Amino acid sequence: MESMVRRFAAASVLVVLGCACSRSPQPIETKGGAPSGVILINGAGATFPYPIYAKWFDEFYKANPNLRINYQSIGSGGGIRQLQAGTVDFGATDSPMTEEQMKQARSPVLHFPTVLGAVVPVYNLPGVTDLNFTGEALANIFLGRIKKWNAPELAGANPGVKLPARDVIVVHRSDGSGTTFVWTDYLSKASPNWKNKVGAGNAVNWPVGLGAKGNEGVTGMVKQTPDSIGYVELVYAIQNHIPYGKVRNSTGTFVKASPASVTAAAEGAAANIPDDFRVSITNAPGEGAYPISSFTWLLVPEKIEDEAKRNAITAFLRWMLADGQKMAEPLGYAPLPQQVASKELELVSKIQ
């Protein structure tokens, strides 16, 4: 009897093990739950453009009731991983894929810029609401080299502003983020020191400062902490009525971030945009260009086996590049310049 029970126990354990360990890839349910004839497209990735994507997919579904796009904002890293594994039909990211990541994907991946965003330096300096920053000054603040608000580098860019002799408190993102990528990418271009010591990435080894989670976390921490400086997406700074500084661009002009100045940055960079659109447009040329601007991308496989899905995705891309762009500005994003949008249309026809 004893052995019988043991055998039973062992068998039950094995059964459970078998269930838990089997990793047969489940085919993606493409039409599950939807009425027959509806094509369901799955996407996942960046959180920053989620508000505009949600709006687009909703509007596109209203115009084409047989095409439904489902988007999960799980973060750029997750979007890239899911696309590599082939569990989603398209991905989305705030920083272009690296060569190594491209190699790991099943089929070549095309990058489609969708809208533009800007990252702004926000600060909480009682009594001061208008500040100018040079790229070097921002890099030195975040390197911990500028320790006081009245440092010569800051005072020089802000004639007539009374800066206090208090310590600067640096606030940065604690979570990995496309916002951090854009910010550190700009600082790397503006300061060789930053490039050597820290570099650019979704998460970096911060020399100084407090980490806060998400754009809302940084906004909250800066609002709460006198004498602090941080960086957030433009939308968050506007919504929270928190002062953000002008930043000096490559022509030497101090520019305030706005949809117009961000689109201007893309226009300025347009001549140098490669055919695959994997490009950083921080520190772009052009008088009115805001220097800390960036594209956000949709990642679409070059080869899509399923014809219905292929047609749906290309139809969406064409619609997004034309009608969709008009919805960007009310939501705080900058639309693509015309020349970039028409260049993308050529790339759409490459999807097979």
Place this chain on the structure above:
Amino acid sequence: MPRAAALSRTLVRRLRTGDEIAYLATLTFANVILLIAALLVFELWTTSALSRQRFGWGFLTGSTWDPIAGNFGALPFIYGTVVTSAVALLIGVPLGVSAAIFLAELAPPRVSDGLTFVIELLAAVPSVIYGLLGVFLLVPLMRDPVQPFLRQTLGFLPWFQGPNFGVGYLAAGVVLAVMIVPLMTSISREALLAVPRDQREAALAVGATRWEATWKVVVPYARLGIFGSVFLALARAIGETMAVTMVIGNNPNISASLFAPGYSIAAVIANEFTEATEAIHIATLIQLGLVLFALTIIINALARLLILMTTRKGTAQQ
């Protein structure tokens, strides 16, 4: 064939008596728990292979965390996890246990019932709510007046020096303490209530005052239950993610000062996992999970050892 038939017949007969069914069912469930733990370790072990091969044991002692250079060390996170949990226990245990003693032994029944209800309610509040409380209430209080006061009065100690941001180890420890007190109070109270009446009556009969009966007889009798509540609280503190990351400052530095911003293991996993794109970065985050698992086991083992050692000197123990 006849053998098999005979076997199945005996099995059926045995199963008819409920004991066997209950035995098999509970055995299976017990095994499932072991299995889940084993699977967890297996999964963490295999998926962190890349990181284990590259850094080896040096991962535990490295203090740099640089995702761009691909240089990863876990020490600041281990330190932050241990320090915040220790601060939480230091503040939380006296509060939680004395509250339980009051509720179980000293308070009038009506007060006790009302307070117990509130405390059990607090024990069920999600941790992100405590995090919000920390951000909006505790951190400004820490910045002014709590930390300046500590610096003035206890500033000669290395723990209370350095710049004051409001967020940091101390803020995280206090939020954790607030979170674990209801848990400890609620479980300790149950343990105290389970002490047989005779114990109290006997103590009182030999002339003990009410407090003496409580402190010298009832509390030692319920000691194992109270320790159990402390373990659960400790486990919650070590693994807490949201509330900690909102107030700890998220800076992987090792600093003696409790005012300094720090980082914890659970917080860095939650923060960086979603946007980690490099394979090595993901592997190190998973290895941090493995470290957290090991840390929990080690701390629990140490705590149990401590109990074993103190129980020897026990009074009214079984």
